[in-house]
Amino acid sequence: MKFGFDNNKYLNMQSEHIKERIGQFGDKLYLEFGGKLFDDYHASRVLPGFEPDSKLRMLMQLSEQAEIIIAINAADIEKNKIRHDLGITYDVDVFRLIQSFTDKGLYVGSVVITQYSGQKSADVFKTKLETLGICVYRHYIIDGYPSNIPFIVSDEGYGRNDYIETKKPLVIITAPGPGSGKMATCLSQLYHENKRGVKAGYAKFETFPVWNLPLKHPVNLAYEAATADLNDVNMIDPFHLEAYGTTTVNYNRDVEVFPVLSAIFEEIYGECPYKSPTDMGVNMAGFCIIDDEVCREASMQEILRRYYQALLRLAKDTGSKDEIYKIELILKQAKITTEKRPVIKAANELVEQKGSPCAALQLEDGTIITGKTTNLLGSSAALLLNAVKALGEIPHDVHLIAPSAIEPIQKLKTYYLGSKNPRLHTDEVLIALSTCAATDPNAQIALEQLPKLKGCEAHTSVILSDVDMKIFKKLGVHLTCEPLYEENKIYH
Structure with missing residues (x-):
């Protein structure tokens, strides 16, 4: 950084x-x-x-x-x-x-x-x-x-x-x-x-x-x-x-x-x-301040993050349109558009291709990593696994967590704990990854990459659960979300 x-x-x-x-x-x-x-x-x-x-x-x-x-x-x-x-x-x-x-x-x-x-x-x-x-x-x-x-x-x-x-x-x-x-x-x-x-x-x-x-x-x-x-x-x-x-x-x-x-x-x-x-x-x-350009770039990213946070609060009925209007004016004054944040475009373009919730993360070297929702994983969980694979130079087709290891967790969630969503959240994926690391060298290498995510920018095409948001925050990832729920329901 x-x-x-x-x-x-x-x-x-x-x-x-x-x-x-x-x-x-x-x-x-x-x-x-x-x-x-x-x-x-x-x-x-x-x-x-x-x-x-x-x-x-x-x-x-x-x-x-x-x-x-x-x-x-x-x-x-x-x-x-x-x-x-x-x-x-x-x-x-x-x-x-x-x-x-x-x-x-x-x-x-x-x-x-x-x-x-x-x-x-x-x-x-x-x-x-x-x-x-x-x-x-x-x-x-x-x-x-x-x-x-x-x-x-x-x-x-x-x-x-x-x-x-x-x-x-x-x-x-x-x-x-x-x-x-x-x-x-x-x-x-x-x-x-x-x-x-x-x-x-x-x-x-x-x-x-x-x-x-x-x-x-x-x-x-x-x-x-x-x-x-x-x-x-x-x-x-x-x-x-x-x-x-x-x-x-x-x-x-x-x-x-x-x-x-x-x-x-x-x-x-x-x-x-x-x-x-x-x-x-x-x-x-x-x-x-020892590098004005670095601080300018970081601040522009922060303004965009604040804009999406305001949109998120409005979607959750805890914010106001006036707050959004004010930040939109700031964006104009700073001459910033969403193009300044490549992960937004990457996540939203993938949604158009896959037709399901997607996420994107930009590594320190500028590489964009993406993840999509599957039967086993939510998009943010898939994104984390793909990111640590890239950082650890692990081939994309290598399974860090075997499907046979994910299925018992899904059964625990749905059959015993009554969850309606069988897909694994980010915290569950990281726990499963740490368990696999005891016997799988690739999983251990992947786990060691997590600190490198600190300071990375990420964007998801839907509003994440509080659990997923907290995991990104703990990892030091700067996250924004589209102000859209995955499902159109009255209560979330």
Whole structure:
């Protein structure tokens, strides 16, 4: 795989820049962390070479100076809001985050429940955390927020919120997802710290959009595609342009809220330490791109993947047409068509020839591998077997799994477990392959090729089962699907 991003340079540069920002304010820095602290697969896809846990590793370099506060909106607890990438609710994800940070040796100081107005579910959540020895604080809904600055910056506004006790000079504010109240938590703490005579500052760490790349650079357009359902829009930072005469990129919510932030800073400190939203950021990712063309190509692929994901959500009645329209506009701006993704054409052309569901995968060297649905295998399972054969230089007509070995599995599925689909899914095929590898050298060679599928592009002509999608994800294959079910049924 070609790299376009220097991850080691990023880790060193980012941690040093954050240290400099701590020193700018004196005693303490509240750093709002946007996006994912770990498992940042979007960044790793659009910036090849970026490791999904890079931000976490960077924080581990600062572990002696840092502590973490996790913010969660009481309304999200009340309505059981779900993280769709993990399939768990925000409150459950708080426990996951605490455990993950603790396992890495990072100190989680507390949890803050924002937008609290007496929700019973939030009280139950607070009790669960406190039973585990975790400090929990409450921040309340403030009337007139964010416009009524004099009231917000008063004892009846921020002053009513619990003061969060912190011990370290760098306080990371993170959350299960957007809308959790990270920025409001930071500003409330600045108010309380100032009342206590502590010199505290605020900064924001948001990987995307990359502020020192052009507005319509594919990396930034890929971020817009990723957040199409949130109506985020990248834009030139007008405040930075006016203050410095330099063009930088930010996104609409930060630009819109900056006058309010500036006014709040002035109320607390007498002056605002920043002249623009870009000034508030500490992201160094743009300085660590070592091959712009590689990152452009990767980002174009990501935009197409996001488009097909939006089509898939609409087919499953969990998305919207507006999201699709927005990504279609991004495709036009980037001058991208589906021809940019060869596996789409390969899978769909095979369907026309075979008349059954098909799949295609592009290996690192550009070779296209295909698979079709048979009586024994689903198209995605056949695709995986054909791919590992090609990678292991095993003749196509060699059976890695004998039909006689597949038939008992089919009987188990249909006769004993009541499944209506006798064909093997990807997980069942891989288990069968690993069993055969104990006695068949070809199967063992094929099994050893699986890591080489990481980073490959794949497309299927129908919507896959959740099981198959998860297997492709675990293998690191970048999958898209046509928004069509294999069978025309009311319930799937």
